[in-house]
Amino acid sequence: MSLTSVSSIALSGMGSAVQRLNGTSANMARMAAQPDIDTEDLARNAVEQRVALYEFKANMQTFKTGQEMLGTLLDIRG
Template sequence: MATSISSIGASGMQAAQMRLDASANNVANANTPNYRRQVVSQEAAADAAGVRATMQREQTAEGVALEKEAVEQMAATYAFKANLQTVRTQDQMMGSLLDVKA
């Protein structure tokens, strides 16, 4: 069970970091002609606990909306923090369990 909680949290943090990286790259290239935004899609990992994230380019070069990227960066930061808290809580629970067993 502990491994599942750790892998769920770790995969969530990796996905959130990927979202933040893609958004930062979009902002950096906002003025690049014909730039196609990077987007991250996430899905539940059927073969393992957690989430699988993949980065793709949008099909059309519609440009970058900075306000949309700011919201995406905030959402990715909150997702990272939530998954980090899951891992920390799991570590605390394991430490408490070891203290009880000792």
């Protein structure tokens, strides 16, 4: 696996996390507009938002590590 594919995979994962966050945000906004809020659904979406945050952070760290490795490789060859 090349370093560019590591970055590509990490960017894809960050995009997935953003989509998950957008989906749960839309769900919560719809729930807020309803008179009877199902607290279980609200809690589930809040947890999903935290998962999306951790997913984004993990993929960001993977991306940063890949970039650092690429920089080190270029330093060694340069």
